Amino acid sequence: MLGPTFVMTPEAPPVPTTRAGYVAIVGLPNAGKSTLLNLFVGEHLSIATPKAQTTWQRVTGIVTEGSTQLVFLDTPGLLEARDLFQRAMRGAALEALAEADVVLLVVDASREPESGERERIVAALGEAHAPVHVAFNKIDVAPESSVEVWETWIAGLPGARAHRISATDGVGTSELLEALRADLPPGPFLFPEDEIATDPVRFFVTELVRETVFEQYHQEIPYSVICQVIEFREEQDPVYIGIDLHVEKRSQKGILIGKGGAAIRELGSASRAKIEHLLGRRVYLDLWVKPLESWRKSRAHLGRLGFRLPADDESTP
Ligand SMILES: Nc1nc2c(ncn2[C@@H]2O[C@H](COP(=O)(O)OP(=O)(O)OP(=O)(O)O)[C@@H](O)[C@H]2O)c(=O)[nH]1
Ligand SMILES: [Mg+2]
Incomplete structure (x- = not known):
């Protein structure tokens, strides 16, 4: 059968x-x-x-x-x-x-x-x-x-x-x-449902300092300052964050610091308030102004700061 x-x-x-x-x-x-x-x-x-x-x-x-x-x-x-x-x-x-x-x-x-x-x-x-x-x-x-x-x-x-x-x-x-x-194509979710961001916290921290630089300084200064987290100690209370503020020219250091340090103090306290809001914790923020000669034009500096650079032979300026 x-x-x-x-x-x-x-x-x-x-x-x-x-x-x-x-x-x-x-x-x-x-x-x-x-x-x-x-x-x-x-x-x-x-x-x-x-x-x-x-x-x-x-x-x-x-x-x-x-x-x-x-x-x-x-x-x-x-x-x-x-x-x-x-x-x-x-x-x-x-x-x-x-x-x-x-x-x-x-x-x-x-x-x-x-x-x-x-x-x-x-x-x-x-x-x-x-x-x-x-x-x-x-x-x-x-x-x-x-x-x-x-x-x-x-x-x-x-x-x-x-x-x-x-x-x-x-x-x-x-x-x-x-x-x-x-207009979205059919397909599975690309990220977990509860995620809203993909960048690391350090990126947002430096961005908040940069935003404050844009708010407090004028002319070429906001375009000449790039921030880099050099220390981030989360296990401490308050959280310790050390940030280098790289300026393009030595002469910009004084402008950023201001008379008797008044400008950098103002930058520090406004940035700290924003970072505390982001982290939901108290923060001790240390800002260090350091010249990084012509960083906007330097492949080596920009590469180290994490920027993806166009190929050398690209025809556009
Ligand atoms: N009145 C008004 N202002 C707006 C509106 N949207 C944005 N702005 C203002 O426009 C300015 C620029 O906004 P951003 O969101 O930084 O513009 P962006 O396109 O991201 O600028 P870049 O990053 O420099 O390319 C800010 O002062 C905003 O508050 C709007 O709908 N109405
Ligand atoms: Mg924008």
């Missing part, structure tokens, strides 16, 4: 019930990219100041809700790179664009485009192979005339979808978030 016959049929792969992907937030300097990332994540992850070129490196912020996970990549503003450091910044933005599943271009709609800016945006978007959403930001203060100039231009970008938003008061941002979710 013959036993039962089993017929093997190939099973279709299961359809994922979740959707997840990288959303690169790109745009010109000062458009409000970091403010928007912070609004989406609900935490002050990426430093934001009224000065242009605040963001120097990619900052990741994760928003998981229901069956979707958006992994936002905040990036440095797209600029015409004038030195090696600006090339590294531009490289970080282009790299995020190349990795993106969805692109979110943020435009400061409160002012009209300046010459060359639209071309710079188009050139950068060429790196992406993903749907493009455009957020016309600062709609709370934008004159209709300048919003229209940007909207007319965007209408000529094939496939780009426009949204009017304000990253400071939240107008239009829930609708934008929904539209971004709808």
Whole structure:
């Protein structure tokens, strides 16, 4: 007697019930990219100041809700790179664009485009192979005339979808978030559900000091100071954090320190308050000002500070 016959049929792969992907937030300097990332994540992850070129490196912020996970990549503003450091910044933005599943271009709609800016945006978007959403930001203060100039231009970008938003008061941002979710590819979550950031605590600590430098100093100083944690003793109470503030030129040391040390004291206490809020613990912050001659132009210095540098032979300046 013959036993039962089993017929093997190939099973279709299961359809994922979740959707997840990288959303690169790109745009010109000062458009409000970091403010928007912070609004989406609900935490002050990426430093934001009224000065242009605040963001120097990619900052990741994760928003998981229901069956979707958006992994936002905040990036440095797209600029015409004038030195090696600006090339590294531009490289970080282009790299995020190349990795993106969805692109979110943020435009400061409160002012009209300046010459060359639209071309710079188009050139950068060429790196992406993903749907493009455009957020016309600062709609709370934008004159209709300048919003229209940007909207007319965007209408000529094939496939780009426009949204009017304000990253400071939240107008239009829930609708934008929904539209971004709808463009996520199906797939498993890329990070654990309860994670909102991927960068190490030391990175956020140095960023908070840098943000305070941007707030307290002027002219070229914010662009000449780079911070590095040299000591981080968590087992102590208060937590001990030692940070080197590297300046580009010897002459900047005095400016940073100020008369009788007043400026650096103010920088220390404002930065410490922010770091204590981040860590939820008391902090003893030691700041050391040290010249690191022309660090913005030095491959060796930038490499040691952890920046990914463009290849030597890259044709753009
Ligand atoms: N009125 C208004 N101001 C905004 C809005 N969004 C951002 N800003 C302000 O614009 C300035 C720049 O914001 P950031 O978030 O640092 O801009 P960014 O695009 O990250 O700038 P970079 O990192 O320099 O490229 C800050 O002073 C923000 O408070 C908005 O919707 N309305
Ligand atoms: Mg920024």
